[in-house]
Each structure stands twice: as C-alpha cells, then as structure tokens.
Amino acid sequence: MLIPNRRNVNLAVKFGLHWLNRQYFQLLSDLQNCPLCLTLSILEHPICVYCLNDLPWITRACRQCGYPHDHAIDSCEHCFDTQNVFSCFSALAYQDAVKWMFYRVKKHRDEPIARALSDVLAIYLSQRRLHPIPDAIIPIPTTKQQRRKRGFNLPELLIQYLPANLKHLYRPILKSHKPNAEVKHLSRAQRIATNHRFSVSGPVPRHVVIVDDVITTGATMMAAIGALKAHGAECIEIWSVARTPLSHSHEN
Ligand SMILES: [Zn+2]
Numbered sequence: 001m002l003i004p005n006r007r008n009v010n011l012a013v014k015f016g017l018h019w020l021n022r023q024y025f026q027l028l029s030d031l032q033n034c035p036l037c038l039t040l041s042i043l044e045h046p047i048c049v050y051c052l053n054d055l056p057w058i059t060r061a062c063r064q065c066g067y068p069h070d071h072a073i074d075s076c077e078h079c080f081d082t083q084n085v086f087s088c089f090s091a092l093a094y095q096d097a098v099k100w101m102f103y104r105v106k107k108h109r110d111e112p113i114a115r116a117l118s119d120v121l122a123i124y125l126s127q128r129r130l131h132p133i134p135d136a137i138i139p140i141p142t143t144k145q146q147r148r149k150r151g152f153n154l155p156e157l158l159i160q161y162l163p164a165n166l167k168h169l170y171r172p173i174l175k176s177h178k179p180n181a182e183v184k185h186l187s188r189a190q191r192i193a194t195n196h197r198f199s200v201s202g203p204v205p206r207h208v209v210i211v212d213d214v215i216t217t218g219a220t221m222m223a224a225i226g227a228l229k230a231h232g233a234e235c236i237e238i239w240s241v242a243r244t245p246l247s248h249s250h251e252n
C-alpha cells in the first residue's frame with residue numbers, strides 16, 4: 001500500500017495537472033467553426049449537424065443519371081445514355097448555400113469548405129451507394145489554361161479529402177484537350193453534340209468512378225464515359241457533389 005507523503009502527493013498533483021493540461025489542449029484542438037454558421041463546437045463532420053440537415057439533399061433521383069425526381073426510378077428522360085452501364089450519385093441540388101460554397105472554393109480556394117463538400121459527398125455515398133469499392137477514382141480533368149488560372153482542379157481536391165479507403169484509389173488518367181470555355185454557353189443539345197474529347201493516359205480497370213464537382217447537362221460525363229468505355233471500363237459510376245436543374249446550364 002502506498003503511504004501518502006509529501007513526495008507522493010507532489011507527484012500525484014503534478015500528474016493530475018499534466019493530465020488536465022493535455023485534456024485542455026485536446027479540447028481546444030477539437031473545437032472548430034462550422035464554415036457555414038460559424039458556430040464553435042466539437043464537430044464530427046466539417047459542417048455542424050444543423051447546417052447538414054438544412055442542405056438541399058437529393059433524396060429521390062433517377063438510379064441511372066442521378067437527376068432529381070419525385071420518386072426513385074430506374075431511368076428517366078434525362079439519362080445521358082440508354083445503355084444502363086453506369087450509375088450517378090449527386091448529393092445536393094445546386095442552389096442557395098451550395099452555390100455560395102462552390103463560389104468560396106472556386107474563387108478563394110476555401111479549404112474548409114472544400115473539405116466540407118467532400119464530406120457531404122462521402123456521407124451521401126455511405127447512405128445510398130450499394131456497389132463494392134471501385135478499382136479507380138478518376139477526376140474530371142481541367143485544361144492547362146484553367147489550372148493555371150485557378151491553381152487547382154476542384155474534382156481532384158474533392159478526392160483528396162475523401163476517406164482514406166477511397167482517396168488512395170485516385171488515378172488522374174483522363175486528360176482534357178479542349179478548353180471547357182468553348183462549351184460553356186452552349187445549350188444542352190449543342191453541348192452533347194459537341195465532341196469535346198478526353199484522352200486516357202493509362203490502363204483503365206474494370207470498375208471505375210468518375211468524380212466531378214457539379215453536373216448540369218451531363219455532356220462532359222458522356223464524353224468521359226465514352227473515353228473510359230473505349231479503353232475497357234465495364235462498370236462506371238459517377239459521383240458529384242451537386243447537380244443543377246437542366247435550365248441553369250452554366251457548369252460542365
Ligand atoms: Zn453550421
């Protein structure tokens with residue numbers, strides 16, 4: 001039995017203070033601001049639970065192209081492709097706070113918001129996706145001009161913030177040839193007709209995922225799917241953080 005004496009008491013006090021000190025700094029490092037409402041708390045996700053609940057989640061959508069509908073259906077009039085060889089998961093409707101989040105990331109490279117968008121995608125996939133882990137996760141590429149202007153490619157940034165079991169599958173094997181600005185002001189039909197091609201710079205595994213930030217017309221996706229299918233991809237999934245209504249076609 002330990003007999004209390006001055007040395008033992010001093011040691012116990014010292015140990016206790018050290019423990020409290022560690023807990024205090026741990027608490028400080030765990031505290032973070034929700035990037036949307038700026039509430040300071042210990043967050044399980046980059047966005048607080050209240051803001052997460054307020055986001056415009058796409059809860060019912062076409063199982064193929066991911067376009068929002070009143071109820072879940074297997075394919076719809078907006079499907080990019082009638083051959084049912086892919087499935088698209090878009091987490092949010094591109095509106096309100098979501099537009100602001102993309103503005104912050106694209107114009108100011110707001111890393112906490114980028115991490116939050118990636119987390120939103122991961123949450124959505126964990127709740128809805130039933131497929132096995134893919135062989136490769138491929139970002140929609142940007143052109144050299146766009147990368148020089150913005151300094152980064154958002155789909156690549158989103159993949160870097162995905163959970164560890166997904167982000168190590170990152171394979172940037174798609175290359176873009178034409179500047180996306182050329183198709184930016186075209187209608188959906190014109191964009192789909194426009195043959196803005198991608199090339200493939202490495203072996204393509206059987207089951208691949210294409211990641212984009214926002215989908216509007218699906219024309220970019222069709223081109224990417226075509227390029228990957230031509231190089232041997234058999235099962236193609238599309239993951240995007242957001243999706244616009246077809247009438248607001250200002251993204252790719
Ligand atoms: Zn919040």
Ligand SMILES: [Zn+2]
Nearest residue numbers: 062065076079
């Ligand atoms: Zn559809």
